[in-house]
Amino acid sequence: MARKIIIDSDPGQDDAVAILLALASPELEVMGITAVAGNVPLDLTQKNARIICEIAGRGDIAVHAGYDRPMLRPLVTAEHVHGKSGLDGIDLFEPSSPLAPGHGVDFIIETLRREPSGSVTLVPIGPLTNIAAAFHRAPDIIPRIAEIALMGGAYFEVGNITPAAEFNIYVDPEAAKVVFASGAPLTVLPLDVTHRAVTSRAWVETMRDSGPVGQAVAGWTDFFERFDREKYGSEGAPLHDPCAIAYLLKPELFRGRSINVEIETTGEFTRGMTVADWWRVSGRKANAQFMREIDRDGFFELVTRRITRLDRAG
Numbered sequence: 458m459a460r461k462i463i464i465d466s467d468p469g470q471d472d473a474v475a476i477l478l479a480l481a482s483p484e485l486e487v488m489g490i491t492a493v494a495g496n497v498p499l500d501l502t503q504k505n506a507r508i509i510c511e512i513a514g515r516g517d518i519a520v521h522a523g524y525d526r527p528m529l530r531p532l533v534t535a536e537h538v539h540g541k542s543g544l545d546g547i548d549l550f551e552p553s554s555p556l557a558p559g560h561g562v563d564f565i566i567e568t569l570r571r572e573p574s575g576s577v578t579l580v581p582i583g584p585l586t587n588i589a590a591a592f593h594r595a596p597d598i599i600p601r602i603a604e605i606a607l608m609g610g611a612y613f614e615v616g617n618i619t620p621a622a623e624f625n626i627y628v629d630p631e632a633a634k635v636v637f638a639s640g641a642p643l644t645v646l647p648l649d650v651t652h653r654a655v656t657s658r659a660w661v662e663t664m665r666d667s668g669p670v671g672q673a674v675a676g677w678t679d680f681f682e683r684f685d686r687e688k689y690g691s692e693g694a695p696l697h698d699p700c701a702i703a704y705l706l707k708p709e710l711f712r713g714r715s716i717n718v719e720i721e722t723t724g725e726f727t728r729g730m731t732v733a734d735w736w737r738v739s740g741r742k743a744n745a746q747f748m749r750e751i752d753r754d755g756f757f758e759l760v761t762r763r764i765t766r767l768d769r770a771g
Contacts (some may be wrong), residue, residue: 459486460603460705461576462713463565465523466698467495467583468505469539470677473663474760475608475698476506477670480513480705481763488577489519493562495583495628497543498526502583505516505544507552512673513767516554522761523561523587527629535624538684546680547673565591569598578705581607582635582698585694588658589632592639597718604642608701609633610718610731611648612747619729621649626720627729634720643745645718647731650711650751654700656682656693660757670769690762696760703756704748713748 462485467474479485490510492503503522510518526532542549557564565587569577579602581588592599609625610633611617618624626633638642665675678694685694685740704711717739722732733747 459484460578460722461572462492462578462580462705463488463568465491465493465579465581465583465587466506467493467502469496469543469583469698470681471696472546472582473505473509473677474696475702475769476509476549477513477674478699478760478763479701480510480515480518481615482702483769487518489521489564489573491521491523491556491564493523493561493583493587494525495625496530496539498532498534499523501543503556503742504543504552507556508544508549509718511552511554512670514770515702516552519557519564521557521559521561521564521721522667525587526771527584528589528631530629533628535740538679538681542679546678548678561587562590562594566598567596569601574601576605577601578603579605579685579703582662582701582754583605583606584628584677585609585632585636588630589635592663593634599639599674605636606646607702608646608651608698608702610645610733611737611766612731612733612749614648614652616730617648618660620756621724621727622729623731624667626731629721630722630729634722637718637720637744645710645745645747646704647747651695651697651700653753653757654696654752655691658692658694660761661693663761670754670767671764674764679741686712695753699760700756703759707755710752711748713746714745714749716745716747717743718745718747
């Protein structure tokens with residue numbers, strides 16, 4: 458039986474690859490996608506999510522718009538990384554599939570209440586505003602969640618938007634604090650993992666040669682690699698968000714430990730920092746499975762096999 462998931466996303470090129478990976482995997486049933494403001498504003502993230510689904514041949518996937526701003530702060534976006542559209546790198550089009558009716562948070566709440574307890578996994582790969590809002594509005598859904606597998610935060614790698622903070626957590630640290638304190642089973646794929654999932658030229662060209670879906674992935678990668686090459690001096694770019702989907706498909710690709718993670722919301726220089734007690738010195742109760750290592754070769758083998766499956770199906 459396929460694992461039921463809801464993807465909460467702010468697409469974003471790497472979000473796009475994550476969504477494609479999920480849609481290409483029969484082990485997962487994507488019940489819907491909720492869009493949130495993050496990499497670009499909400500009017501673009503909800504549109505981008507529908508474009509991605511149509512590229513995968515899955516215009517039937519329901520995409521719901523969620524919140525257009527963080528809980529308490531002005532929105533910070535990342536056009537400097539993802540371009541003005543959020544999906545720069547390919548020729549975009551107007552999606553023919555309509556935006557699904559109803560707010561994304563309502564969709565999350567209604568789905569978790571309707572489905573059997575413990576049967577739905579949440580996969581947030583953007584700021585955590587929608588998830589936190591759902592928990593505030595309907596705390597009864599928290600014990601019904603099978604797992605939350607999120608991309609966000611860092612420990613040894615520290616920050617990519619500030620010296621101390623990873624982007625998804627930084628955009629809405631108050632929301633992240635709610636989610637990390639919720640008691641829901643939580644697995645975190647931080648920068649420590651995703652910065653090891655770096656693309657190569659050979660992989661990009663393999664994608665480009667596979668067909669239309671792979672060509673879209675190659676175009677997106679060509680675009681956002683330029684930022685990471687300039688910033689980190691790396692050959693390619695980290696595929697951050699696909700790590701969350703890969704974890705659901707093949708958890709053996711990742712290694713970590715159960716630790717306490719607190720979210721800094723008031724620090725002058727550390728807003729959005731994930732204070733990860735890797736060495737368990739605080740005495741605070743563990744609230745997250747925090748991953749530190751990834752089998753890079755196994756990860757890219759999985760992504761390649763699944764993305765090319767979409768091209769073969771087309």
